[in-house]
Amino acid sequence: MASVQVVLRKKGNGQNLYPITIRITKDRKTSYISTGQYIGLKFWDKQNKKVKKSHPNASRINLLILRKLAEANDKLLDAEINEDFISASQVTESVKGKDKIDFxxxxxxxxxxxxxxxxxxxxxxxxxxxxxxxxxxxxxxxxxxxxxxxxxxxxxxxxxxxxxxxxxxxxxxxxxxxxxxxxxxxxxxxxxxxYPFGKGKIQIRIPESDKVGLSIEEVKKLENATNLTIAQQNAVNVWLTSFYFAGIRVSDVLQLRKSDFKDGRLLYRMNKNQKVVSLKVPEKAKVILELYNEPSLCNKDLIFPYLRGTNFNDAKEVLTRIKTTTRTLNRRLEIVAEHLKIDKKLSMHIARHSFGNISGDKIPIQMLQKLYRHSSITTTINYQSSFMKRDTDDALDKVINF
Incomplete structure (x- = not known):
């Protein structure tokens, strides 16, 4: 007796999506055929064993399921007609075929x-x-x-x-x-x-990155910059806002809202990892934020005007607007760097590195972990290793200064 059913496996991946498979049971032995499709639990119709219409690719996936079911049933039927013995795993291999789904x-x-x-x-x-x-x-x-x-x-x-x-x-x-x-x-x-990866094959080693941040003197140049266009000054203000809040990412800076500020603190949820952040608003940041307090300069509650008109319910549109705006800001910052004779590549991301460079060995690593919002202190140590030079500098001096 053999049976062929479509099932949603119970083990999900890192994105909480679950694989749709064809289960073949014969002579009390079970084998599975992958469809290559993963969906959220809310999209699975358990009773009818198919993808719900609310899923954006429901029709295509359900057609794929039907085709896989038909292939498995055809193989079993052919075996019965010809009175051939065939196991569940043999049906799986026959339907799946070697390299049938390519890279x-x-x-x-x-x-x-x-x-x-x-x-x-x-x-x-x-x-x-x-x-x-x-x-x-x-x-x-x-x-x-x-x-x-x-x-x-x-x-x-x-x-x-x-x-x-x-x-x-x-x-x-x-x-x-x-x-x-x-x-x-x-x-x-x-x-x-x-498999081409592993020992004696292709081994993936993540190289150490050479993080470069601005010095205190270079940040002061940005703070005191003159003869900038309005667009360039706005780009500098966004950069400084990121720096003043311990290098928060540009995607978060652009989405800062007035409602994120309460009782002299910034309270918001990070887009990258959804962590809740609570930071004191430094006096320097207050000066910049006050510049954008005019209702005509913002989109409802937004601090900065760059995402005006964006549909924040459309994640794809938000991402596209942020990427476009970041490129524009970076181009303007490059011009500012040339004007101020800063010989480092000035970009929005370097605001985070600049905070790391200036903090250096001044702040305990546990406090830096909190400011960076890292889950693991190991991440903070690895990130900060490019900027923590005091111990190695002192050790070098002890050896050669004789």
Missing amino acids: FALADMHLDNLKNAEKYSQHLTQKGRVAKFKKFVGKDVLHFKEITIFLLKNFEGYILNQEKRKPRTAVNYMILIRKIYNLAISEGLAEHVN
């Missing part, structure tokens, strides 16, 4: 899952990386067994030498390729024997 097909499914989970920033970034890898291999179908050490080494060299990108960028590509390959293995779509 790029699975990558598209992974990207769809990111979009459905409203991880628009990750989706946009990883979509570009997949497209770059596809352009490099020069074909639309790439079987997992074709992803060799030789291919990945050549691709890494292409990113570093032809594209002139930094080592960390090459590492990010490798991390994504490894992630999709691991997904393929976990779903039975690729063989571990061909």
Whole structure:
């Protein structure tokens, strides 16, 4: 007796999405066929064993489920007609087929899952990386067994030498390729024997980043800058606001609202990790915030006017507007840096590094962890290692000053 059913597996991934699979049971043994699709529990119709209409890709996924069910049932029926013995795992292998879903097909499914989970920033970034890898291999179908050490080494060299990108960028590509390959293995779509990552193969090591922040003198130049255009001064004000609040990210600065400030404190929820932040409003920050207190300069409750007219219920639109605004601010800051003779690349992100550079060894690491809003103190130590130089400087002096 054999049965074929579609089931939503109980083990979810890191995004709380659950895999839709075809379960084949024969002679009390069970095997599963992956559809490659992951959905949230709220989108699964348990009674009818299909995706609810409220899911944006319900029709397409349900068609895929029906096709997989039909293939499995056809295989079992053929075996019964021909009186052949066939196990549940044999049905799975026959329907799944070796390398039936290739790397790029699975990558598209992974990207769809990111979009459905409203991880628009990750989706946009990883979509570009997949497209770059596809352009490099020069074909639309790439079987997992074709992803060799030789291919990945050549691709890494292409990113570093032809594209002139930094080592960390090459590492990010490798991390994504490894992630999709691991997904393929976990779903039975690729063989571990061909796995190109690990000891003696491609080993991913995240390089140390050289963080550069402004000095106190350079920040003072920004605070006292003159002869700037209105647009340039506004960019400087946004940068200083980020710096004054311990380097809060530009996406959070642009979305600051008057209602986030109560009793002389900034209270808001970070977009990146949804942590609640409570910080005193420094006097320097109050001066800047007061400049944007005119109702005509803001969109309802917003402090800064850059996201005026944005539909904040549309996460994708918010992300797009923030990226566009950040590029504009960075271009204006580059002009300001040249005007003030600051020879470092001035950008919104460097505000966080500047706070780290100036704080250096002055503040206990536990306090820096709170200001940076890091979950682990190890993250703070690693982040701050580029700026904490006093111990090494003192040690060097003790050796050579004789």
